[in-house]
Amino acid sequence: MSSPTANSNTVARMVVPGASGYLLVVLAYVFKYVPFVPWIIARSGGLFELRDIPQSLLDLDVTTLGLPLDGYKRQHNDAGEALTAQHLAEAAEEKTPLASALAYHRAYLSGGLTPIEVCKSLLSKLVGTVDPSVSHRDHRKYFRSIIPHDALEQATESTARYAANSPLSPLDGVMVVLKNEVDVKGHVTRAGTEFVNDGKPALEDGQVAAQLKAMGAVVLGVTDMTEVGWGVQHHVFDNPFRKGHSCGGSSAGSAACVAAGYVPLAIGVDGGGSVRIPSAFCGLYGLKPTHTRVSSKGEFCSAPTVAVTGPMGANVDDMCLGYLAIADKEKAFPVHVPKSLYFKPSVAGLRIGVIREFNAQVKNPAISAALSRVEMELIQGGATIVPLAFPYLDFVRNAHAITISSELYSTVRSRKNNHKMMYQTVLLFSTLSQLSVTDYIHAQKMRTHAIRVLEQYFSGPEKVDFLLSPTAATTAPSLPANTTFGVSDNTLASDVIRYSFLANLAGNPAVTCPVGFDAQDLPVAVQFMGEWWSEGRLMPLAKWMENSFKAEGKRRAPLWDGLEF
Structure with a gap:
């Protein structure tokens, strides 16, 4: 994958062969027991892409929740007579x-x-x-x-x-x-x-x-x-x-x-x-x-x-x-239409x-x-x-992929009897195991970038x-x-x-x-x-x-x- 630029308004398409049936079963075992295979897939899928983001993005704050930054002037968009x-x-x-x-x-x-x-x-x-x-x-x-x-x-x-x-x-x-x-x-x-x-x-x-x-x-x-x-x-x-x-x-x-x-x-x-x-x-x-x-x-x-x-x-x-x-x-912004x-x-x-x-x-x-x-x-x-x-729209897409995948992996990996996972989930989790704390932190910097653009x-x-x-x-x-x-x-x-x-x-x-x-x-x-x-x-x-x-x-x-x- 080529790295996104500040002028890019597109996102990359991941091209990886699909699998079902017995092929899926074989791949699940390969991903689980052959260490370098998940790393290759993670790299080819762009999961490591945020490790080399430009300095201007590295300098951003970390935002860990999908809501406006404190400096954003919030408007009461639900103002008006409530539709019950x-x-x-x-x-x-x-x-x-x-x-x-x-x-x-x-x-x-x-x-x-x-x-x-x-x-x-x-x-x-x-x-x-x-x-x-x-x-x-x-x-x-x-x-x-x-x-x-x-x-x-x-x-x-x-x-x-x-x-x-x-x-x-x-x-x-x-x-x-x-x-x-x-x-x-x-x-x-x-x-x-x-x-x-x-x-x-x-x-x-x-x-x-x-x-x-x-x-x-x-x-x-x-x-x-x-x-x-x-x-x-x-x-x-x-x-x-x-x-x-x-x-x-x-x-x-x-x-x-x-x-x-x-x-x-x-x-x-x-x-x-x-x-x-x-x-x-x-x-x-x-x-x-x-x-x-x-x-x-x-x-x-x-x-x-x-x-x-x-x-x-x-x-x-x-x-x-x-x-x-x-x-x-109970939220600060009441429910109005x-x-x-x-x-x-x-x-x-x-x-x-x-x-x-x-x-x-x-x-x-x-x-x-x-x-x-x-x-x-x-x-x-x-x-x-x-x-x-x-x-940097593709970096934002990648940041979401890393965020949701990391959180999902963290939620499920310690669950009792997770060996009962379906084969496609085994493939996914084997790949996600290659992510690092740095990947997640950089993804949250890209969340900051996304919110600022939308502001x-x-x-x-x-x-x-x-x-x-x-x-x-x-x-x-x-x-x-x-x-x-x-x-x-x-x-x-x-x-x-x-x-x-x-x-x-x-x-x-x-x-x-x-x-x-x-x-x-x-x-x-x-x-x-x-x-x-x-x-x-x-x-x-x-x-x-x-x-x-x-x-x-x-x-x-x-x-x-x-x-x-």
């Missing part, structure tokens, strides 16, 4: 292709449907039983585990509240799922593995699950994910849009459940695009909030300085409901930044075409497109409101024929996460929006990244996108429709 969940329920009346949370809420209020009826029908579809004596079901069609009697109990309580005309919120009785990285009482938080918390179910709900249940949402179960959150495709999940294609990673199960129509709202965790990429591959809206905006209490602590929990929905209203439900109400902006979304006067060379690094021409359409619509709506440059974007002379990019450089990739032992494909990974890393390393909020389909009828998406704490401005922009592009392409029939079962 009830306002959303009153405003959203149109029928959507997949049953929405608000459609369920209206059906429950009318008495035409009850939460217990929906829950029983869905359990029959997913696990084949509504027998309350069945205490637990492992279920690998997108789910990691379902506890039928627990879901039925929640739905029964919700049904009683509607009968008494006292629902807790528009999410009362709505089925939701959470990625198996968030504690849900009674479920084992396995983080996609066969060894994390083995045999130890969560004794209480994590903060996110607790807040959803406090609004009356029925937590149906926990969804499966790539092992310890690593990888861009779950090896056994088919995309609901096209069999044999990936749902993304790592929140694959959560995205697939929404796209299949099983639930209108799902929760994922995003450390390197893990909410936005599965959302993009499955035709959903997905939000990666500002770092620390959502409490991480009661989560598997995989990559604490880059990861944050976020909502995924088939429409913006449901995504917004999910955000309002899980955002930490201005009503006047949301109900009458407009892009007039907005300045949208684009890094042209970077945005051109896609592998599917349908993505470039979609970006062009979005830019045209923005301009016609009164927005201005502002070309930007990002010095200039959002508050300097250029003053843009949002950055526009693809969500990924490709649409949902096909799965290898032999996935028995897992999948390792770092070249694909470099394409998939190409546009995710910046928001994670610097801590900014970002939303992905579907904008149509490619030649294979696979969803295409674009991403907007905002200033820190600007979720209240991202939501109206996502709503404008939904209004402008909801008729683009085709949407397949859901695998299950809770309003018409």
Whole structure:
């Protein structure tokens, strides 16, 4: 790999042969027992690149969290009248292709449907039983585990509240799922593995699950994910849009459940695009909030300085409901979405930044075409497109890779029974063992650089409101024929996460929006990244996108429709 320069606005593509089947098994043993092989792969993959960064970057301070520096003049981006969940329920009346949370809420209020009826029908579809004596079901069609009697109990309580005309919120009785990285009482938080918390179910709900249940949402179960959150495709999940294609990673199960129509709202965790990429591959809206905006209490602590929990929905209203439900109400920046902006979304006067060379690094021409359409619509709506440059962008990409990998390695390496790791994780961890403290420290200096560049974007002379990019450089990739032992494909990974890393390393909020389909009828998406704490401005922009592009392409029939079962 050639070293990035201050004038480079692109990122390098890692070119490493992929492996699956028996080849993957052989490589795992080679990586584990032949010492120089991981070093060669780490070097060829650019993991040592930050050891030789220019003096101007070495002189930077170390920033260990994705938030603005102390000297940054914070703006209260959420100022304005709060958009409450009830306002959303009153405003959203149109029928959507997949049953929405608000459609369920209206059906429950009318008495035409009850939460217990929906829950029983869905359990029959997913696990084949509504027998309350069945205490637990492992279920690998997108789910990691379902506890039928627990879901039925929640739905029964919700049904009683509607009968008494006292629902807790528009999410009362709505089925939701959470990625198996968030504690849900009674479920084992396995983080996609066969060894994390083995045999130890969560004794209480994590903060996110607790807040959803406090609004009356029925937590149906926990969804499966790539092992310890690593990888861009779950090896056994088919995309609901096209069999044999990936749902993304790592929140694959959560995205697939929404796209299949099983639930209108799902929760994922995003450390390197893990909410936005599965959302993009499955035709959903997905939000990666500002770092620390959502409490991480009661989560598997995989990559604490880059990861944050976020909502995924088939429409913006449901995504917004999910955000309002899980955002930490105790933060200094309250959770507001201005009503006047949301109900009458407009892009007039907005300045949208684009890094042209970077945005051109896609592998599917349908993505470039979609970006062009979005830019045209923005301009016609009164927005201005502002070309930007990002010095040392590839160093920033490398810094994110080192940061998330080091933190993940540190979290997992001491876990009991980690010898049960899948073969692709063995490859990864053997390579990561070559990193040093210097690599991590230099990566945090690059985080400082990234934050300072973004400060200039959002508050300097250029003053843009949002950055526009693809969500990924490709649409949902096909799965290898032999996935028995897992999948390792770092070249694909470099394409998939190409546009995710910046928001994670610097801590900014970002939303992905579907904008149509490619030649294979696979969803295409674009991403907007905002200033820190600007979720209240991202939501109206996502709503404008939904209004402008909801008729683009085709949407397949859901695998299950809770309003018409």
